[in-house]
Every structure is written in C-alpha cells, then in structure tokens.
Amino acid sequence: MVEAMSSQQTDTDRLPVTGEIVRGHNNDFSLGDVLGDGGYGTVFSCIYQGRHLAVKVEKYSKSMLFVEASVLKAANQRKLKHFCTMFDGGSLNKEYVFIVMTLLGKDLHRLRAEQVDRKFSMSTGLRIAIQTLEAIKELHEALFMSRDIKPGNFAPGNRLNQQHKNIFMFDFGLARRYVDKNNNLHAPRGEVGWRGTTRYGSLVAHSRQDLSRRDDVESWYYLLVEVTKGCLPWRLVTDRVAVQQAKMRARSEERASFLTGCPPCFDEILTDIDSLSFYDTPRYNSYIEKLQKVCSERGIRMNEHWDWEDESSVRNTSNLASECSARG
Ligand SMILES: Nc1ncnc2c1ncn2[C@@H]1O[C@H](COP(=O)(O)OP(=O)(O)OP(=O)(O)O)[C@@H](O)[C@H]1O
Known part of the structure; x- marks a missing residue:
C-alpha cells in the first residue's frame, strides 16, 4: 500500500493541510x-462515510x-x-x-499529564499495564518489535467508535522484524546507534547494543511503574548516561525506594525481566497473571471507568507547564 522510498530529501516534499483531499488506493479522504x-x-x-x-x-x-x-x-x-x-x-x-x-483518543502521556498530581489511580494504572503488555505480546507474535515502547505510543480507542475500553498501540516508526525470511531469530548485530526514548530505554539500549523482544518488555516495565506510582526517579534527568546510572541504582541500592508503594509482584517481575537474554521469549502471560491477581485482590474490575472518563479526576490544565517542570 505504502512503498519504501529514498531517504534523500526532495524539493517537492510538503504536507497537505486541513480541508485538502488526499487520494488513497480505494477512496478519497477530506x-x-x-x-x-x-x-x-x-x-x-477525518470522517468517511460516517466513520x-x-x-x-x-x-x-x-x-x-x-x-x-x-x-x-x-x-x-x-x-x-x-x-x-x-x-x-x-x-x-x-x-x-x-x-x-x-481514530484513537489522546495518548497515555497526555492523559496522565491531565490527571490531578499527574497520577492515575491504581485501578487505571494496573489495567493500562495489562492491556499495554497484551499489545506488546500481540506485536511480538506478529514478528515485529517496537523499540519505542512508551506511554505516548498508546491510546484508548475513541468513544465515537465504541472502542474506548480498549488500549491501542500506535506509531511504529522504529519497529523492526526480529526474524529473517525463514522465521529464524536475527542474531545480535553488535553495537548499534541509540534508538527510542531516553526515559524508557532499556539498559541494553543505553549500552548501544542490538535490541530484542526483552527490551520492549523492559521499557514496558518503566511504563508500568510510571502509570501506577505516578513517576520514575529519573523523570527530571535529561543526560542519557545519568539516566542509565539511575536505572542501575533502581536495581541495587535504590531498589526499595524505586518500588515503594508498588504491589510486591513488581519486584518479582523486574527480577524476571532482568534474567532474560537476547533470544528469550518474554513471559508475558506470567506478568499479566500477576497483575490480574493484584486487581482481583483489590476488587478492581477490568471494565471499570478509566480515570480520564471521570471529570473530577481531571485537573485544570492552565498550570500544567509550571507543575511539569517542578515534578517532571
Ligand atoms: N490513530 C490516531 N488517532 C488519533 N490520534 C493519533 C493517531 N495516531 C497518532 N495520533 C496523534 O498524533 C501524534 C503523532 O503521531 P505519531 O506518534 O504516530 O507520529 P510520529 O511522527 O511518529 O511522532 P513522534 O515523532 O512523536 O514519534 C500522536 O501523539 C497522537 O497524539
């Protein structure tokens, strides 16, 4: 449908604007x-035939x-x-x-920023974590890895389409097939350039090594802590090496404070993810089952309202910028 093209800049490059009609293979879209x-x-x-x-x-x-x-x-x-x-x-x-x-709703990064204290409830956080890991498992089963797992690349579906209970993964600009044409796993290519987003990058990404499915799941783990606890210790740090060091401390001397307030199974999940090597298939179902157990112990039902569907949990966003810089 969309073909590969040259990476050379052309002088014809341009983007269309609102009101313009783009011509697809099957239909035109305004x-x-x-x-x-x-x-x-x-x-x-875009609205097309009522959709x-x-x-x-x-x-x-x-x-x-x-x-x-x-x-x-x-x-x-x-x-x-x-x-x-x-x-x-x-x-x-x-x-x-x-x-x-x-059409999707707002992405999870924006939705969290709009919550009081930039924090989701444990109910919304755990259910996001379960659905985002299900999405990663599906992507891996389709033989692709994302290499850019982060809250900004997930969004609930749109209420207009009755898909608001489902979390979708989008933006596959860095995605790659992890198998060759014979469905054999690619071997690691040694040192490669940085890919992804500093806050959510795996330790392997920080050491510039080739990524595999386990790195998507490690990035998901940082998302898990952020959406349930409300923040990551390195949220205000921009230097990539300093972020790498903070991620290493979160596994050693600062592990207890990193996981303060988190259900005990978060510790077990981190230990398990850290034990995976390049070729391993992550144990998605084991992590999902642990999180589902926490939900059932806390009386959380899977089809509850999301925090963003409840007006009282959404704050006045006029002071967002100053609070973001204070809290990260
Ligand atoms: N299917 C969709 N429905 C609604 N909004 C979308 C959809 N896809 C993308 N968006 C919005 O557009 C923004 C940019 O989309 P996307 O992340 O896919 O582009 P990108 O060029 O890869 O971005 P980036 O440079 O941030 O990685 C998203 O943050 C999201 O708010």
Whole structure:
C-alpha cells in the first residue's frame, strides 16, 4: 500500500493541510482537524462515510510510513485487538505519503499529564499495564518489535467508535522484524546507534547494543511503574548516561525506594525481566497473571471507568507547564 522510498530529501516534499483531499488506493479522504504532530508529519481527523478515522501524513522523502503500514498489515491480517485498522493509504507524486486508520483518543502521556498530581489511580494504572503488555505480546507474535515502547505510543480507542475500553498501540516508526525470511531469530548485530526514548530505554539500549523482544518488555516495565506510582526517579534527568546510572541504582541500592508503594509482584517481575537474554521469549502471560491477581485482590474490575472518563479526576490544565517542570 505504502512503498519504501529514498531517504534523500526532495524539493517537492510538503504536507497537505486541513480541508485538502488526499487520494488513497480505494477512496478519497477530506482532511479534518490536526490531532498531533510527529517528527516528519501530521495526523489529521477525518470522517468517511460516517466513520471517524485518522490520517497520518508524512513528507515523502523522510517517511517511515512503509514500516508502519507493514506492521498494521500484519496486525490486521491476524485481527489483533490492540492495533488500528488500516483502511487505505497512498502517496502524491513525491510530496507526501499517508495511511488512513482507526481514530484513537489522546495518548497515555497526555492523559496522565491531565490527571490531578499527574497520577492515575491504581485501578487505571494496573489495567493500562495489562492491556499495554497484551499489545506488546500481540506485536511480538506478529514478528515485529517496537523499540519505542512508551506511554505516548498508546491510546484508548475513541468513544465515537465504541472502542474506548480498549488500549491501542500506535506509531511504529522504529519497529523492526526480529526474524529473517525463514522465521529464524536475527542474531545480535553488535553495537548499534541509540534508538527510542531516553526515559524508557532499556539498559541494553543505553549500552548501544542490538535490541530484542526483552527490551520492549523492559521499557514496558518503566511504563508500568510510571502509570501506577505516578513517576520514575529519573523523570527530571535529561543526560542519557545519568539516566542509565539511575536505572542501575533502581536495581541495587535504590531498589526499595524505586518500588515503594508498588504491589510486591513488581519486584518479582523486574527480577524476571532482568534474567532474560537476547533470544528469550518474554513471559508475558506470567506478568499479566500477576497483575490480574493484584486487581482481583483489590476488587478492581477490568471494565471499570478509566480515570480520564471521570471529570473530577481531571485537573485544570492552565498550570500544567509550571507543575511539569517542578515534578517532571
Ligand atoms: N490513530 C490516531 N488517532 C488519533 N490520534 C493519533 C493517531 N495516531 C497518532 N495520533 C496523534 O498524533 C501524534 C503523532 O503521531 P505519531 O506518534 O504516530 O507520529 P510520529 O511522527 O511518529 O511522532 P513522534 O515523532 O512523536 O514519534 C500522536 O501523539 C497522537 O497524539
């Protein structure tokens, strides 16, 4: 649907704007409001035949949308629950490429920032953790790894489409197949460049080594602590080496304070993730079962309201910027 293109910048590169019509392989789509901006493109809302959709557009020469399209195609063939449906896609000359997909709600990074004290309830946090790990398991079963697991790459579905109870994974710009054409696991390539996001990167990523499925799960673990506890110790640290050191202390002398207030099974999950090597298949089900057990012990039902569906837990966002810099 969307083909690989040259990485060379062309002088025809441009992005369409709201009101413009983009022509897919099957249909034309009129671009609505801007929902978000990414590295090389923009995501627009779109209504097509009464359906609420999102159109992600990237400049032609910079685009990685062909990777994204491959992931969604594999996910859709398998009817995976936590992935958008890709309805169409295309390109215009050498100007831009686009894909048309399921419309999602705000991402989990933004939703947490809008909560009182930037903190989800334990109910919302644990249920996010379970669904995001299910999504990672599905992605891995489709033979891709994300290499950029973080709250900003997950979002609930849209209420307009009755998908608001389901958390979706999106943005596969850094995704990679971890098997070759014969379905054999790729061998580690030795030292590679940094990929992903400093706050959620695994220790292997910090040491610039090649990533595997276990690194997605380690990144998920940082997401788990952040969405349940409300923050990570290195939230205000920007220097990558200092973040790496903080992640190492969180496993040794600062382990107790890192996991203060967390259910005891978080400690067991971290020990287990740290025991995995490059080729191992992570024990997703074991972690999901542990988190489900915590939910049932605390009387948390899987279909409860999310915090963001409850007006009283959403704060006035006018002071967001100053509080963010104070709290990280
Ligand atoms: N299907 C969707 N429905 C609704 N909003 C979306 C959808 N996909 C992306 N967005 C919004 O657009 C923003 C940018 O999307 P995305 O992260 O896919 O782009 P990107 O270019 O890869 O971004 P980045 O450079 O931040 O990695 C997201 O944060 C999100 O708010």
